[in-house]
Amino acid sequence: MVPTTHALPVWLLFLCGLGDTVPSHRGHCTGNQCFVLFQEPGDFAGAQKSCKDSGGQSLMSNSEPVEKLLRSPLHGGFWMTPSPDGPGRPGCPCISVSGGRNFTVLWKPCRDSLDGFLCQYTFHELCGGLQAASDAQVKYTYTSMDWELDDSDTFPPGTIAVAGTLDGQYLDSKHVCFSSGWVEAPWTCEVLQGGCEHACSSTHGCVCPAGKTLQPNNFACTDSPCGSNPCTGEGEECHITQDGFTCTCKDGFDLEDGGCVDVAICEKCEHMLCDKFNGVYECHCRKGFRVSPRDPSKCELMCTERDCPSICVHDDEKGPQCFCLDGYIQDTSPNTSTPFCTDIDECESNQCDQQCENLFGSYRCLCDDGFKLHPDMFTCVPVPVREQEEDEDGSGSTAPYPSPASPHPATVVPSYIKTGSVMGMSVFVALCAALLYFLIRNGAKRCGKFDLSSFRRPEIDIFYLQQVTTETYKRISFDKQFKNDPPTIL
Structure with a gap:
């Protein structure tokens, strides 16, 4: 990462404000000098001003790197600065290029509009070429002014170097020149989003949008093989591998018989009793207890008689505080001072449509012959004729349908x-x-x-x-x- 304690140089300020760029300009750097060809039409005065405004000066006509800038394919005329020791001629010097390196130095009226101009710049703390794999190609771009510097010996601070092979599925790496050295992406998010293709996080580096995943180069995004949810089994999740993806079990699930089984509940069982039933692990309770209907990991006391002892908790201020299980009501006996719990006969409240069977702590609804229990577990509805005809004994009668335990009104009495x-x-x-x-x-x-x-x-x-x-x-x-x-x- 780029050190954040150092003051950002001027070129970094250019990087931070870089937005959409114009078409690339050709550049060549050697030593501490960079020479750039701008393909922007204008007269000689405008060319001089553009070079000065960008921190450089017009390129002199006797500069050696001109041939590096005029490589094919290139046509047109480009303004230069006359050499101090050159012959004085009327007009302003320019280079006429036809088919690349075949160029001629000409003198044109300074008010003419040519195809562009050449500038030169001086830099400090330049970087040498990036050390990449032997089969990798490196592309250099001076991002603040969008210069292509591929055929250069040195590179100014702020140059981005991207390396990759022709047959590679993604780029190998991205670096930025800083203090005469190359820093690999992702770098600090304050500079060009850390080199990230999508977004940069100060804590997580480069991040990608939904449905995409970070490539191994750690700065570019690609379509995620897990984006189409290939792992849809119970407790499965998708993990990206070098060969694509693999389906694994989530935390709290174990692979059993080719599927992911939830075992997390076994760690929460109050009585530490857990068994597998129909492929699902369930908590069990010790004798005298049952699994709580409100929390499958908890156990609660169970009463299988009409009368059971009440559950009492001692309170230092109020004394014993006793209560009963659901479906029971507290009562007292002259033979003992401790209250006991007796079963509530829910059938007395006529909650069922036809028949009712009281159970200890609960009840269930039943139906007469020719009727079956509605899904609400209270109402009886006629059995369709077709179902009656399919009845094995041909009588059309149906067996009673039990109703599960349900909450009881507080006003029900023994x-x-x-x-x-x-x-x-x-x-x-x-x-x-x-x-x-x-x-x-x-x-x-x-x-x-x-x-x-x-x-x-x-x-x-x-x-x-x-x-x-x-x-x-x-x-x-x-x-x-x-x-x-x-x-x-x-």
Whole structure:
């Protein structure tokens, strides 16, 4: 890389501002002098001014490198500067070229317009020729003024040298002349984008657009063999090689049986249990746990009974904090101070269209004969006639379709709540019957016409209602028994 701590010389400023260039001009450098042929029409005064404005001077007519500049194919007349020791003649000197090196020095009226002019320049810290492979050809260009310097002995700072072989698929290298030495691309991005064909990054060097890849020369781009996505298998990615490309497995995938298999999840399994099923690795859990439906790498407690212990976490400020698994609700028992979890009967909420089967911690929907479960897993739809005809037993009936576990409404309560409601109704009916009995008996005594002995029982059970809460329901127990003789009603 070009040292960034050095002050950029003037020629680098030219490089930084270089945009679209005009057609190349021929140049030849030897020692610390460069001689350039400009093919820009104009008169003698305009030629003198152009040479001076570009930091040079008009080429003298007795300069030896003229033959290097007038190589074929070239035709026309080009202004020069008269030699100080040459004969004085009217007009201004020029060179008339016909077919290359066959040229003649002529004197033309200074106001005539010729095909161009010749200038000469002086430089310091020039570079020698680039050392390239024996079969490589090198092209030299002074980029700030677009000079072709191929047939030169030395090269001014800022010259770009590009080397490559005729049968090569891409260029071998690119260099820039700096401080009498050649610096290979990519160099600092502040100078001609580091020599990059597309773009230059201060941290990554040359970069290419999407669909293209960097050639081995590290500055030019080419169509990427991976640009058409040739590696489309699960877990595959494309890597460029000298022969083209190869498909490899991404990080977290291993090559097994000719395909890439995701093994990254095995490193995340909470219980470190991982097995391959149908070509896919899955986490497993220890006994009493199941894989969490929210995260396939985590395990959660599993309850396979109607009642299970609650999960409690001790809190220094609030004490034990207990909770239940999904599908269970917290309850208490007089035999223990620790709450337990009991299964929620989701079927009581009538979430299914036809039939419902309660499961521990979940439920599933079933359908009657002639119906099948809709993809929403709740609704039953008629089985098409064609499917009924294809049924093996010819009855047209279909087996029940189970519904997977699904979220439950927070208001669903345990099944024994319904049982408590039935018990309360039973008690109410019993009390009403007892009241009716006493009314009839009392009426019989007054009227003296009825024999109610058949209604009498030695023992009558009295039930007392007990207030219950909405959180839990307790079974109502018998409180006490009446005496053998029924109470007298006045």
